[in-house]
Each structure stands twice: as C-alpha cells, then as structure tokens.
Amino acid sequence: MLNQQTPLDLMFQALADPSRRFMVERLSRGPASVSELAKPLTMSLPAVVQHLQVLENSGLIRTEKVGRVRTCHIEWAAMQTAEQWMDERRKSWERRLDRLGEFLAEDGNQ
Amino acid sequence: MLNQQTPLDLMFQALADPSRRFMVERLSRGPASVSELAKPLTMSLPAVVQHLQVLENSGLIRTEKVGRVRTCHIEWAAMQTAEQWMDERRKSWERRLDRLGEFLAEDGNQ
Numbered sequence: 687m688l689n690q691q692t693p694l695d696l697m698f699q700a701l702a703d704p705s706r707r708f709m710v711e712r713l714s715r716g717p718a719s720v721s722e723l724a725k726p727l728t729m730s731l732p733a734v735v736q737h738l739q740v741l742e743n744s745g746l747i748r749t750e751k752v753g754r755v756r757t758c759h760i761e762w763a764a765m766q767t768a769e770q771w772m773d774e775r776r777k778s779w780e781r782r783l784d785r786l787g788e789f790l791a792e793d794g795n796q
Numbered sequence: 797m798l799n800q801q802t803p804l805d806l807m808f809q810a811l812a813d814p815s816r817r818f819m820v821e822r823l824s825r826g827p828a829s830v831s832e833l834a835k836p837l838t839m840s841l842p843a844v845v846q847h848l849q850v851l852e853n854s855g856l857i858r859t860e861k862v863g864r865v866r867t868c869h870i871e872w873a874a875m876q877t878a879e880q881w882m883d884e885r886r887k888s889w890e891r892r893l894d895r896l897g898e899f900l901a902e903d904g905n906q
Contacts, residue, residue: 692814694811694812694814694817695812695813695814696812697812698808698809698811698812699808699809699812701804701808702804702805702806702807702808702809702812703805704802704804704805707804707881710885711885711888714885714886714888714889714892715888715889715892716892760885760889762886762889765882765885765886765889766886768882769879769882769883769886771817772875772878772879772882773879775820775821775824775870775875776824776872776875776876776879778821778824778825779824779825779870779872779875782824782825782826
C-alpha cells in the first residue's frame, strides 16, 4: 500500500492518545491557549507542545501566536473527514443488514 | 495521563493505517476469509495476518477458524465507540456555535 502517510493516517494517529483526545475535547468547546490546555494535564509544557504539534501536523487543530500567547483552535473540517470515513463504514454495514433483512423476509414468504 | 492503552487508543491506532482501513472497508460489506482480504493487497500473507491481529486486538474485528479457514467479521459495537467519541466532539462544537449565534443575535438587538 502507500508508503507516505495520508491525512486520515495522521488524524487517527493523532487521536490514538488520551492526552491528545483530552486536548481535542477541550478545544471542541472553544479555542484555548497552550497554558490553558496544559493546566489540567500532569505533564511538562514541552510534552504538551509536542502533543499539540502532532495534532497540528494532522490538521485537526491550528494554532496562532499573538504577542506571547499561542492560541489553539479545532479545525472542524478535518475532524469531519475522519468522522465521514466512519460514517461511510456504518452506512455500508447498515445496507448489508437491510439486504440481509430483505433476504430473510423473502425467504420466510416462500 | 494513562500509561496503559485504552480501547479508544487501540481503535484509533488500528485505523491509522491505510491497509487496515482497507480491510475494515471490506469487512463492513460482510465477513471475509483472510485470503479474500489479502487478495487485493500487495503484501505478504504474514503482513496481512499481522494487520489483522492489530485490528483484532483493538476489538474492531473478530476472527473465527472453521477447519482451515479463518473468517473475519467487523465488530460494529466497537466501531460505534470510536464513532460516538467523534460525534460527542461534533455536538460540543455545534452547541458552541449555537451559543455564539444567540450571543450575536442578542448583541444585534441591543
């Protein structure tokens, strides 16, 4: 398959860590500064920054620096790409169940 | 944060690979044997088996062996756990937009 990582690879990889999901959960309620995000986490600021870089590289968040404060925002369009992939799988699965149900109903009528 | 991997960590980690997503896409259309899953992939059978083990360990699929054939099934309940996490973030984000909209409407009426 592909050797280079696709956007979906990077997004799911970014979400595969509880600290990063915690950050995304916080940012889905509104933008926050790096220090606000770090406050409830029991880790060093450099570790927080590293996690934020993984999230930013995946496209799930963007950050902007005004003066000395870096603010993080969720990128909802990117989150939707990952959600859409899961949604398509669910629809595919539901279609299969529908077909199975129709088959069983027809089979029962014979 | 946590040192041991949670079910969500394992699920998102499992989905962070295009070959494994390809397998999940195939299985969301119905069960398949290991050799059926391997057929369209340009990789060795041991590599396919390794990817399937990652998917099985994450809970996203289960496999059963009857005679010499191992059949893989998607575990939709596990997929829903990951989908639900994304869905909750989206709702949180939508609530924020609603509040922002109400605030701006009130602000405009003053």
